[in-house]
Amino acid sequence: MYKVLVVDDEPLMLEGWKTMVDWQACGYELCGTATDGEEALALIRACDPELVITDIRMPVLDGIGLIRAMKEMGYGAKTIIVSAYSDFSYAQKALCYQVDRYVLKPLLTEEIHSLLLDMAASLEDWRQTAASATKMQADAAAEAIVGLLGNGGPAAVDMAARLLGVNERTRFRLMIAESIGGSDDSESDRSPLIVRMKTLTEALFIDGARAWSFEESPGLAGLLIIDNDLNDEQFEELLEETLVKKGWPPRELALYCSEAAIGLMTVPKLYRQALEIRSRALLGSNAGIHCYRDRKVTGPWCLEEMTAYVGELLHSIETNDLIGIDRSVDGLVRLFDKTGAQEGLMKTAVRHIRGELLRRYAELGANHKEATDWLHQLLDGTESGDKASWTSTSLKRLSMKATEHFTVKEPSARTNGNAITEAIDYLKQHFRGKIRLQELAGRFHLNPTYFGQQFKRETGYSFHDYIHRLRINEACKMLRRTDMLVSEIASALGYHDTEYFTAKFKALSGKLPSSYKYKRQG
Known part of the structure; x- marks a missing residue:
């Protein structure tokens, strides 16, 4: 889906864009509408659309001004100008700012659909070009950072500063992530370590702070983080809260964090700090967060x-x-x-x-x-x-x-065992519906936390993992025995998001749902 923003100062026109166009059928998602150029700029910052459709004459900031401002801000979205005026001077101005299409009102629904479908190929090319440029920039930044990890000289520092857009007053900290060992927990994130670090970056720095991921060696990835405002304790608290929200750290991931220091010249020192805390593996070789500042108060003797x-x-x-x-x-x-x-x-x-x-x-x-x-x-x-x-x-x-x-002191182990067995039987009959651990524990008059603990001991799986396994096993049967679409099977099994269902299916079966369906038909 390509994200699109529509800008028009006429309410009826905006309503028409919302209701008359089958965006999804054309491969688009309407991510917002605006009534003037300034409002549109705020939405562009928020949702970063790939296509902007704008009226040419609007109050506050007109369509040409909007496109000019977009270009100056560095947004490369494709643009379509819609106007009720055939004055050639408008078309000339539009061409100056590399407007992709210039069309006249009124537009028929069929014409809009045809225009959107025609734009799809150029949007896909633009998306791939942008992704390639972003990857090249990220790769160059990662290579520059790796070059600093040892004792990068002034030339390496200058090159990294240009690529990262930082100066000698920028404050950094460095964090290394390491895969500790395997886990049978299907809920854990099995993405490559460098991808997980990039995901962590996005989750951590939602307010404009920046970080760059790099891969120092297989199984060992890192982040170089701009940290201008947080002290050590605040940063650790932010990191801990973010990991919990993400369901991390899984048991196979450890994070080793340096102190903060000013300037890229300090990166080798920060890297040595992260490696030192890794080598000492504070509190043992456990998953979780290990911070260099803790080393100052910890001796090897204890x-x-x-x-x-x-x-x-x-x-x-x-x-x-x-x-x-x-x-x-x-x-x-x-x-x-x-x-x-x-x-x-x-x-x-x-x-x-x-x-x-x-x-x-x-x-x-x-x-x-x-x-x-x-x-x-x-x-x-x-x-x-x-x-x-x-x-x-x-x-x-x-x-x-x-x-x-x-833990709770009630009831007897035999009673609890019977209750867990009954709960398992209940789940096998009702796993297609929405079931909450608290509600099922209440059905058997057990403390929810205690119930979850006993359930995992009995089955070997967490409550939610067990439900997913029941659903995916059933999905395999439905894919091979019916002609239902993947989306229909997902909905029938209680998944409202087909993409989430597909991800769960692949995590547990090792294959995509489509491969099962193909096998049945082949």
Whole structure:
């Protein structure tokens, strides 16, 4: 679909564009309408259309002025001018700004459809050219960054500065991502690591900040990030929240973050910091966020002990072992006392514990919003690891509050087992409809979090993963036994978005739905 914006100061004309044109049949998506050029510019910034259709005479900013402003701003969208005036001077002005088409009102619906279909080929060429140019620019930037990672001299710095559009006052930080190991969790993102880093960039920097992804070696990708406003703690908080919203970090991904520093000359130092924190693998070789600033308060003499105590504490929380919580926290505090940097180490441990609790809670079937809401609720009234000194008492309080969400003391194991079996049977009968974990747990009078935990132990899959597997198994049967379209099968199985269904199908079966249908007919 090509995104199109229509601009006209006549309300009836705009209504006609909305209702009389079959955009989808022509391969287009109407992403917005505007009544003057200034309003149109705001929409262009927001939705970046590939085609702009504009009236020529409008108040505030006319069609020619709009196109001129677009070109000056760097937008290369195709343009069509529609006018009720046949004055050749307008056509001349339009040609000066490389307007693609100039047509006269009134237009018939058939003529509009013919025009749109005729424009499709040039739009596809433009899209591919733009994508190629963007890729070339990104590749050049990545190559320049990789050239800086060692000890790039002044020439390398100057070249990178020109490509990235930065200066000697720009502040950077560097982050490396590494694939830790495989996972059978179909919900995890299996895209190439460099693609996932680009996706993370888009999610992190929605307010105009910039970052460039690069691939240092297979299984090791990175981001060079412009970071002008955030201190270390704020950046880590933003990163953590973004990962949770994306459903990351999956268990096979670790992120190693440097400090912030001024100028491209500091990139080698930032890179060494990221590699150092990677080599020390703070808190062990675990997925998650590992920050260089934590290294300052951590000595090699306590890493293994700290890892062991944190692991014991998390296990005690999940099993509702209050004695184990006391023992683990007391052991951590004794360890911190030996380092002479108790507050810093406690904050490091708490950030890791908090992230692990959040990830594990989400694994039990809670969606991302529920998981973050639970985290905020958990910390409410408890000292925050980023704002105050943690003590043995406050960490024990946090841990005991967390047990309420992971375990319950009711009912008996035999009753629970029967309930899970009945729940599985229910899902096998009703998986085509919308089913929420909370509602199904309520049907069997179980705590939702506990139900999710027991369900995964019984089936080996999270609640949502199990439903997807039931649906995709059924989809395979329908593709081979019926003549239904892929979109019809998706809808019948509870997927309102065919593209999402296709992605799930490929993730679980390893093939596209179309390949199954072809196999049946071949």
